[in-house]
Structures are given as structure tokens and as C-alpha cells.
Amino acid sequence: MDIKETSEGGIIILKVSGEIDGSNVLDFEHTLKHAAERTDRLVLDLENLEYVSSAGLRAFLIIQKEMKKEDHTMTIKHVNEEVMGIFMVTGFVKLLNIEED
Amino acid sequence: MKEMTLEAKRENLHQVFDFVTGELSKIVSDKKIIRQVKLCVEEIFLNISSYAYQPDTGPAKITVEVEGDDGPVRIVISFSDKGHPFDPLSVGDPDTESDLDERQIGGLGIFLVKTTMDGVNYEYKDGQNILTVEKTLQFS
Numbered sequence: 001m002d003i004k005e006t007s008e009g010g011i012i013i014l015k016v017s018g019e020i021d022g023s024n025v026l027d028f029e030h031t032l033k034h035a036a037e038r039t040d041r042l043v044l045d046l047e048n049l050e051y052v053s054s055a056g057l058r059a060f061l062i063i064q065k066e067m068k069k070e071d072h073t074m075t076i077k078h079v080n081e082e083v084m085g086i087f088m089v090t091g092f093v094k095l096l097n098i099e100e101d
Numbered sequence: 102m103k104e105m106t107l108e109a110k111r112e113n114l115h116q117v118f119d120f121v122t123g124e125l126s127k128i129v130s131d132k133k134i135i136r137q138v139k140l141c142v143e144e145i146f147l148n149i150s151s152y153a154y155q156p157d158t159g160p161a162k163i164t165v166e167v168e169g170d171d172g173p174v175r176i177v178i179s180f181s182d183k184g185h186p187f188d189p190l191s192v193g194d195p196d197t198e199s200d201l202d203e204r205q206i207g208g209l210g211i212f213l214v215k216t217t218m219d220g221v222n223y224e225y226k227d228g229q230n231i232l233t234v235e236k237t238l239q240f241s
Contacts, residue, residue: 021114051139053143057209064201082133
């Protein structure tokens, strides 16, 4: 897994690539939390995310809940077909703000 | 059939991935299928790592069978542990309709296994939890 951060007028964009699994999910969660503390608008670009397991889904859910509590937003972009399949079957499409391409 | 026994702990996840995907790649070339199977393997192995021997750790045995020299390819993977008897299929599915405030975090792993594989079977035999998953592919 690799996460690249860029920012644009107060928005932090994290481009996540590779795989989020049970062995690196804590790094993923930590990086998201750290970014979420510094912005009210977080964008996750998942174009190059190839794999996410339930461990990763939990991390998405935790950050989404925290951001919502603060009235901040987390937007997810460029989700590929495979990862979208997982978001759909688990009902995460209802929980996350996923922008359609 | 190939088998591997190792200590069920999170740090060993990638060893399990390497073993299972190594066996699959001999016959299956579709990376999407390999990732789906990998997902199931992770969910089951981490369940065993987190709960089976709690608060200790113990061994997990994993067997992989990929057959289908001509015709559909059948993948059968089994996981055995000697931990506390527990049928993961007895856990109810998460409510995928609930909204953010009500959504519970647990139960997703085994749900993903059930939705991804064609068959999931649990038995408790000779002091072991044995969970077997299978998937049949029309094309490899």
C-alpha cells in the first residue's frame, strides 16, 4: 500500500494505491486520521486501490463516522469495479460519500 | 492437495497469501478471481488469529486443492484450528441497509466469504474447527 498526499485550497487529497489488508490497515487508518485532523474536506482517490478486506472497510467506517461528527466531509473518488463490488455488497455505498465518475 | 500449518497470528497473513496464491496461480490466471479468494483467506485466517485461541495463539492448518485439467476449475480451501469450538456461520449477516449512525462494525468478514465463494461449510470434528470454502470457475 502506498498513500500520496496533495492539498488544494484546504482540501486534502489522499491517493491510495495497492492493497489494504489486515497487516497494513493500522497504517492506513493512522494516515487517514492524521489527514482528517488537518482538514474539513478529505478526498480519497482510490483509482489504484486493488484490494480491500473487512479490516480496511472498518477503517473507512471509523474515519467516516469521525468526520461526520465534526460536520466534515470525506469524499471517495475513482473507485474501480472490483472495490466498488465490495462497497456494494457490504452496503458501504450507503455509508460513504462515493462520487461517481 | 497442498497444505501448510503455521501459527495463527496476524503477522503471518502474507505467508498464507503467498501459499494460497502460489497454488492458485498454477491453474488460475484471472487476477480478479485470485484477489477474491485471497479476500476469503484473509477473513478466515484473521478470524482464527483473533479469536480461536484467545487469549493465547495456536496453529492453523490450511489446505488448498485446485482441480480441473479439463473443464471447470474447482478451488477448495480448508482451515482447521484446535481452538474454542465456534461456528462462524452461526453469526447473523450484518444489516447492509442500515445508515451510518446505526451501522455496526462487526460481522463483515464472514459475510464477505459467504458472498464471494460458492460454498462455505463448517464442522467440528476431533477437537478441531474445520471451515471449508469452495468456488467453481467456468474459465480459468
